[in-house]
Amino acid sequence: TVATLMDFAGCLDDGVLFHYVLPVSRTRALIETTVFGPRPLSTARLTKYQNAALDKACGGHRRTIVRSEGGVLPMGMTQVAPPLGDGYARAGVMSGGARASTGYAFQRIQRWARDSARVLSNGGGVTGHAADPLIHRGMDQLFLRVVRSNPEGAAELFLSIFGMHDPMRVIRFLTDSCSLSDYAAVIASLPTGVFLREMWSGMWTRSGNRLEFV
Ligand SMILES: Cc1cc2nc3c(=O)[nH]c(=O)nc-3n(C[C@H](O)[C@H](O)[C@H](O)COP(=O)(O)OP(=O)(O)OC[C@H]3O[C@@H](n4cnc5c(N)ncnc54)[C@H](O)[C@@H]3O)c2cc1C
Incomplete structure (x- = not known):
């Protein structure tokens, strides 16, 4: 249970x-x-x-493996595939269907399919997944950078999010139905220092042999 x-x-x-x-x-x-x-x-x-x-x-009990599967999921897409022409749309996990910070895609793909069916039945054309809102993409990218540069602290980050007082906020955050106050609560639940450090270091970029502030 x-x-x-x-x-x-x-x-x-x-x-x-x-x-x-x-x-x-x-x-x-x-x-x-x-x-x-x-x-x-x-x-x-x-x-x-x-x-x-x-x-x-x-534990030590007898077990039977009924089925197994495996896969590799992209944590965000760095390249956009070229369009396929009228009447075709790319969909699914390799076309922006997955949430960059979690790899969760089922509900997003189902939402896309439902929306596409509605558009088609109203005489419209089919399109691929819409880009996520800027705040969403920004938060996901920052989160992934923090996890990448601080993997030993990653468990704490996830536990901070899951430990939020109102579990419905976590669910809304993970299923993309988050309000501004949910975003604020998620940000407040995370250790500020590590994110500010990562934001600060991300503002510096290497150009030739110079470091530039962007
Ligand atoms: C182990 C695992 C666990 C996951 N768990 C979750 C989860 O808990 N929650 C969640 O939200 N997401 C999860 N995901 C991510 C995502 O939701 C799934 O990967 C989902 O199945 C992606 O759907 P899709 O339609 O993009 O791709 P797929 O389900 O892989 O469908 C693509 C289909 O296209 C076919 N195909 C490929 N190339 C061709 C070709 N050239 N011609 C014809 N057919 C082709 C394939 O055979 C396949 O049937 C998980 C993924 C994996 C691998």
Whole structure:
């Protein structure tokens, strides 16, 4: 009856490791291993971490793996694919469907599909995912930079967000239905110093052999 989200299992040299346990019955669950990192991990390494998660969730009990899957999700897109021509639109996780800071995409893709169906049934044309609002993109980029430069503190950052007084704010934040006051609460829940330092360092850019303030 209890779902476990982001059970942090340590910081690797090249990423942050956590597990999800999502039970669907008393004896059956989706058990997931996730690594946030700059490079994909090999299947062998991921399998090792996944087996540790299975051991933890099942204890010494007999277990059967019913199905397994794996994948690599982009944490934000750096390139926009060229348009496909009239009547076609790119959609899904490789076309801006995923939230950059979490990789969550299901609800966003479903929302896009629902909106597209409405537009089509009103005689309009189909388009891909709209860009996220500027504040959203800015916060996600900053968050990812903080995680990248401070992976050993990443668990604390997520725990600060999940530990907010009103859990509905977390859900609205993660599902893109956040108000300005939700944003303010999320920002307030995070350690300010580490974000200000990252913002400050991001304002400096290297041009040739000079550092420029931008
Ligand atoms: C292990 C894992 C867990 C995830 N968990 C979550 C989660 O908990 N919450 C969440 O919000 N998101 C999650 N995601 C992210 C995202 O929601 C899923 O990846 C989602 O399935 C993406 O949908 P999609 O339609 O973009 O791509 P897909 O579901 O991968 O669909 C793309 C389809 O296109 C087909 N295809 C590819 N190339 C071609 C081609 N050239 N011609 C014809 N067909 C082609 C593929 O076979 C595939 O069927 C998860 C992803 C992974 C991998």
